[in-house]
Amino acid sequence: MNTGPSQDLYQARPDLYDLMHEDQVEDVDFVRDSVAVLPPGARVLELGCGTGRLLRPILEAGAVAVGLDREPAMLKVAASRLAPFGERLGLLEGEMTRFEAPGEPFDLALIGLNTFMHLLTIRNQMSCLECIHRHLRPGGALIIDLANPHAVLRDTQQGVAQHRFTKPGPGEPNTVVTLWSATMFSVAKQLAHTTLLFDEVDNHGGGFHRTVADIVLRLTYRFELEHLLSRTGFTVRTLYGDYASSPYEDDSERLICACTALA
Numbered sequence: 001m002n003t004g005p006s007q008d009l010y011q012a013r014p015d016l017y018d019l020m021h022e023d024q025v026e027d028v029d030f031v032r033d034s035v036a037v038l039p040p041g042a043r044v045l046e047l048g049c050g051t052g053r054l055l056r057p058i059l060e061a062g063a064v065a066v067g068l069d070r071e072p073a074m075l076k077v078a079a080s081r082l083a084p085f086g087e088r089l090g091l092l093e094g095e096m097t098r099f100e101a102p103g104e105p106f107d108l109a110l111i112g113l114n115t116f117m118h119l120l121t122i123r124n125q126m127s128c129l130e131c132i133h134r135h136l137r138p139g140g141a142l143i144i145d146l147a148n149p150h151a152v153l154r155d156t157q158q159g160v161a162q163h164r165f166t167k168p169g170p171g172e173p174n175t176v177v178t179l180w181s182a183t184m185f186s187v188a189k190q191l192a193h194t195t196l197l198f199d200e201v202d203n204h205g206g207g208f209h210r211t212v213a214d215i216v217l218r219l220t221y222r223f224e225l226e227h228l229l230s231r232t233g234f235t236v237r238t239l240y241g242d243y244a245s246s247p248y249e250d251d252s253e254r255l256i257c258a259c260t261a262l263a
Contacts, residue, residue: 009196009213010071014051015170016198016211017074019177021053023165027113027145030243030256032057034143035108042107045135047096047128048115052078058110059085066090066101097127105137111144117217120191122228125220129232138263142234146255148241148248149219152192156183161197174204190219222248225257234259 009017035044035058042063049055049067051074058065065088069075075091082089092101096111096119109132119125132142161182169175180197198211226236236259241252248255 006195006212006214008071009211009215010050011073013198013211013213014071014073014077016177018051018053018077019167019170020164020179020196021113024053024113026243028054028057030245031110031112031143032061034110034141034258035061035063038063038107043104045101045106045109045132047109047111047132048118049078049091050074052082054110054112055082055089059088063108064088064090066092066103066106068092068094068096068099068101070095097124097131099131101135106135106140107137108141108143109136111142113145114147114217116144116146117220120216120218125218125228126232129228129234133233133261136261138261140261141237142229142257142259142261144225144257144259146220146225146257147217148252148255149190149221150250151253152219153185153187156185156192159184169200172200172202174202176201176203190221192217192219220255222255225255229257229259233262235262 031054040062044058044063044065046055046058046065046067049069052067055065055067055078059082067078070093072093075093079091092099119128136142159182161180164179164181166176166178169177178199181194183192183194185192194215196213196215200209229236236257238258239248240246240256241248242254
């Protein structure tokens with residue numbers, strides 16, 4: 001399926017990243033509600049903040065927000081998009097596994113939509129969680145939003161090209177973008193390898209451009225996650241199976257873990 005050199009989607013095409021996620025709205029209210037219960041002026045850290053999709057509801061809920069991402073191109077979009085929030089927003093370039101965020105400890109840390117799955121080794125997962133723990137106040141909260149690996153394996157047709165969407169292009173009224181994807185699993189390694197094909201067609205001039213991006217995510221299971229959290233100073237408070245806060249069950253689409261940092 002890969003018909004050309006693969007690009008780093010997050011570095012090269014944040015506009016296509018946004019287009020791919022513009023219909024992902026279910027988690028926005030969940031994040032806003034999670035922040036709304038915090039004291040006024042609470043400090044919230046989002047890891048892998050991208051172009052700021054989830055920073056907005058954090059800020060709208062009244063918190064002081066710091067977004068961390070490794071890609072300057074993504075942070076540039078977030079800075080422009082969220083400029084009206086002024087000094088309540090801070091953006092930090094860095095890796096999830098090793099970062100230093102200035103200021104007081106955070107009340108809440110968030111690793112949104114599948115972002116933790118980009119950490120492909122236990123060592124990196126633990127480094128990330130340890131770093132978060134250092135930045136949280138005692139009793140501070142951490143929310144991790146993962147795809148339920150059982151649902152991923154159940155619902156994905158391995159190796160089959162799937163049409164994801166056809167939409168008007170970002171900022172180009174005459175351009176149409178079609179996204180195709182195909183996923184292969186390395187089950188023993190708990191890895192999902194997905195190739196994304198973004199086909200951009202200029203309906204006016206007939207031009208065609210294809211962007212190929214390869215993404216590898218690690219499938220993390222419930223008790224594996226709980227063990228990692230226990231080893232890095234957290235205790236699990238609640239597990240949800242969706243953004244409506246339903247209990248985590250066998251057929252849940254999501255594995256959302258809310259936990260607390262121990263002193």
